[in-house]
Amino acid sequence: MHRNGFLSALLLLALAVFAVSPAMAGDTDDLQAEVAKLRQQVEALSAQQQTQLEEEIDGYLDDHSAWRAAEGEKGLEGVSLTGRFTAVSQNTAGLDPQNRAIIAGDVDLDFWMQVTETLGLFIYMTGSATQGWVNDELVEDIGADPDIAPNFPFQFPGDESATLGAFQDGIGVDGTVPIKRGLIAVREAGIQWTVMTGSTEQNFEIGSLDPRQRFGQTAFADDENTQFINNNFDDSPSISWMTDATGRVVFGFHHWISFGGEKQFTLNWGYFNIPGRWWDQGQLMVQFSWKGEVSGREMNARVMILYDRFFAKQLGQAVGDDDDDLQYGLTWDWLVTDAIGLFVRIAGNSAAVNPVTMDFSVGAQWSNFSASRPDDVVALAFGYIKANDTVLSGIPEDTEMTFELYYKFMLEDGKLQITPHFMYVMDPGGGINWVDDSLLIFGLRIFVPF
Secondary structure, three states: OHHHHHHHHHHHHHHHHHHHOHHHHHOHHHHHHHHHHHHHHHHHHHHHHHHHHHHHHHHHHHHOOHHHHHOOOOOOOOEEEEEEEEEEEEEEEOOOOOOOEEEEEEEEEEEEEEOOOOEEEEEEEEEEOOOOEEOOEEOOOOOOOOOOOOOOOOOOOOOOOOOHHHOOOOOOOOOOOOOOOOOOEEEEEEEEEEEEEOOEEEEEEEEEOOHHHOOOOOOOOOOOOOOOOOHHHOOOOOOOOOOOOOOOOOEEEEEEEEEOOOOOEEEEEEEEEOOOOOOOOOEEEEEEEEEEEEOOEEEEEEEEEEEEOHHHHHHHHHHOOOOOEEEEEEEEEEEOOOOEEEEEEEEEEOOOOOOEEEEEEEEEEEEOOOOOOOOOEEEEEEEEEEEOOOOOOOOOOOEEEEEEEEEEEEEHHHOEEEEEEEEEEEOHHHHOOOOOOEEEEEEEEEEEEO
């Protein structure tokens, strides 16, 4: 509207000039030139305003387009994504002619959605080059042998060869063996809710949960992607974890509170079972934790109790003992200096269910030992396992000992971690299906967090 009025005014001005100027009456050529000049100016101004109008319309449509409206009012606000890439090479030595050189790996993608200020939704996914499993049964329609997986222990010589640490959960010397297999699998999914009762913060989780991530932790041996790769130092093999290499679906409820003047005490407990008749024959876990400072550096201590009816019912009957299994675990860690950290772990059980009846491990890590590479880490651990000779009747050796040494190169500001590691296992698997009484593994792990 304003543009048309402005153009009309210019034309009227041109006519007025033509009517009142005596010189224009006698000089038609000059008048026509003036009119043509005015017309060009009007057209140029019109084109400029048309461009500005189109830009305003495009901007409005961008701000109010249908695809943006479909995202909802908050769009992607409150959504975070983290991920990890892990590749592992492990190679045996001294098993001629049955040495194995194995390469495996996985990628984790973790989504967190902040629904409200106190309510969150999480979906943690894993993609791995392993076969698919559904509730303890392999998915056979995969074009591969369903009885094996790329990782150790599935590639050890012999049909049933494994270390004692892998007898119960199928993981062992390669802690990166996923608990959910397949090209894409949901590792965990659920909700987390925080409620204030007075001055106490109550935290709840419900969904597909992994108890390994919530019980029996230590600061220096709790992540197979960045710390010790042997699962004996990460998850005690004498604890009957429901999440294991079978890919079993585990549904859980988890609650924790922190209290004390500096929130130095934490009590958490959870109940876990497979979906369906969830209340029948599950697992109840309780843990008490203390976090403090000694000599100005952090120290942690945890005591865990597990009441197991799940494996006791399924496996105990095989040896004529289906009594409930009471299991325990203790962990301790301390940052002794700014560069040296220590950890101790001990666990055991009371029934003839788990092939391992007790395990103990101790280790240390050392960082900032080189001025040129202050972020690199070197670590050493020793582990001892006592076999349950009731479950493994006639086992040649009832103990297994493990040493692991690794050096972690921190590159790209920690975004690329390359970790050569060496592992020595004495009397692997208690000698079951093993010709040699020692196992040597040289490995390399590549880890990229993003």
